Amino acid sequence: MSDSSTSKGRIVTTAEADHSTVARLIRTRRSVRHYRPDPVPAPLLRELTDLALEAPSSFNLQARSIVVVTGEEGRQALTRATGGQPHPQEAPVMLVFVAESAAWREDRGDIWETARDSGAWSGRFAAASPDDARAFYEDPSRRGLEREYAVKDAMIAASFLMVAAEAAGLATSPMNGWDEEQVKKAVGVDGRDDLHIALLMPLGYPSETRLHPGRRDRALTCFNESYGR
Numbered sequence: 001m002s003d004s005s006t007s008k009g010r011i012v013t014t015a016e017a018d019h020s021t022v023a024r025l026i027r028t029r030r031s032v033r034h035y036r037p038d039p040v041p042a043p044l045l046r047e048l049t050d051l052a053l054e055a056p057s058s059f060n061l062q063a064r065s066i067v068v069v070t071g072e073e074g075r076q077a078l079t080r081a082t083g084g085q086p087h088p089q090e091a092p093v094m095l096v097f098v099a100e101s102a103a104w105r106e107d108r109g110d111i112w113e114t115a116r117d118s119g120a121w122s123g124r125f126a127a128a129s130p131d132d133a134r135a136f137y138e139d140p141s142r143r144g145l146e147r148e149y150a151v152k153d154a155m156i157a158a159s160f161l162m163v164a165a166e167a168a169g170l171a172t173s174p175m176n177g178w179d180e181e182q183v184k185k186a187v188g189v190d191g192r193d194d195l196h197i198a199l200l201m202p203l204g205y206p207s208e209t210r211l212h213p214g215r216r217d218r219a220l221t222c223f224n225e226s227y228g229r
Contacts, residue, residue, distance in 0.1 A: 021167075022163070025163055025166045025167050026163060026166075027212075028166065029162060029163065029166040029172075030171070030210040030211075030212065031172070031173040031174065031210070032171035032172070032173050032202075032206040032208060032210060033085075033086055033087055033173060033208070034086060034090055034206070034207045034208045035087075035090040035091040035092065035171065035202060035204035035205060035206060035207055036090075036204065036205045036206070036207045037090070037092060038092065038204070038205050039070075039092050040092055040093050040170065040203060040204060040205075044168060044170075045068065045093060045203075047164075047168075048161055048164050048165055048168065048170075048203070049066050049068060049095075049161070051160055051161065051164040052066060052157045052158065052160045052161035052164065053066070053157060054160065055153070055156045055157040055159070055160040056156060057153040057156070057157075058136075058149060058152075058153060059104070059129065059132070059133040059136065060111055060115065060129075061103045061104060061108060061111065061133060061153075062103070062108075062111065062153070063099065063100040063101070063103035063104070063149075063150045063153050063154075064097060064098065064099055064100060064150065064153045064154035064157050064198065065097075065098045065100065066095055066096070066097055066098070066157070066161075067095070067096040067098060067187040068093060068094075068095060069093070069094040069095070069096060069186075069187065070092060070093050070094075074094070074186060074187070075088050075089070075091075075094055076088075077182070077185070077186035078094050078096075078178075078183065078186050078200065080182060081178050081179050081182035081183045081186055082175065082177060082178045082179075082200065083177060083178070083179075085175070085177065087173055087175060087200075087202040088200070088202060090202070090204070090207070091202030091203060091204040092203075092204045093202070093203040093204055094200065094201070094202055094203070095158075095161065095200070095201040095202075095203055096183060096186075096187050096197060096199075096200055096201075097154040097155070097157060097158050097197070097198040097199040097200075097201065098154065098187070098189065098195050098196070098197060098198065099147065099150035099151045099153065099154040099195070099196040099197075099198040100150055100194065100195060101146035101147045101149070101150040101194055101195075101196060102146070102194035103150065104133050104134055104136075104137040104146075105134075105137075108130070109130075111129075112126040112127070112129050112130065113126070115129075137149070147196050150196065150198075151196060151198045154198035154199065155198055155199060158174060158198070158199045158201060161201070161203075162174070162201070165203060169205070170203055170204060170205060170206075171202075171203075171204060171205065171206035172201050172202065172203050173201065173202055174199055174200075174201055175199065175200040175201060175202070178197070178200055180196070180197045183197045183200065184197060
């Protein structure tokens with residue numbers, strides 16, 4: 001199998017083609033607020049969530065989960081939790097990214113075993129990982145940062161999904177403006193202090209076209225060596 005192709009008289013490598021595609025997807029993705037009612041095919045929905053779960057996480061603890069809400073009752077509950085915003089009313093799928101702040105305290109032996117058996121981690125590294133993770137997380141736990149660390153992992157997964165959805169011709173919009181307790185109740189985790197709602201995201205086929213609103217001048221937001229330089 002060739003890792004290159006010809007374009008306008010020159011050889012384009014697979015890496016160049018992949019880079020061009022990803023760059024285009026990131027630059028053309030917009031946050032969409034209105035959706036067609038067309039359902040997202042189940043195999044595609046599974047693939048997109050699988051791709052989101054490929055995102056990296058601290059110590060590979062994978063301290064994040066996705067709740068896929070497609071039923072009318074669940075979407076109505078999320079509509080109420082968002083104060084009646086149009087996204088969950090119109091989108092055929094709502095994704096709720098849940099951050100699991102107690103993951104480092106739990107038995108996640110399946111993670112260490114999978115990494116060891118695949119050859120990704122040495123047996124010694126895999127065996128040491130549970131203790132290493134606990135030692136690392138004890139400090140942020142003392143400082144009340146368990147939630148923050150888990151939310152970071154969940155947000156990385158959400159970002160992966162947004163790019164993957166764009167590639168599939170679907171639209172998304174990372175949502176703010178929701179009541180966490182109501183969202184937790186809607187997805188069946190009310191009363192769980194170890195679980196936190198990181199993000200709500202509608203997913204579906206767009207019924208609107210949104211223009212790029214622009215970004216600030218790079219000199220104002222990207223610096224060398226230290227902030228502001």
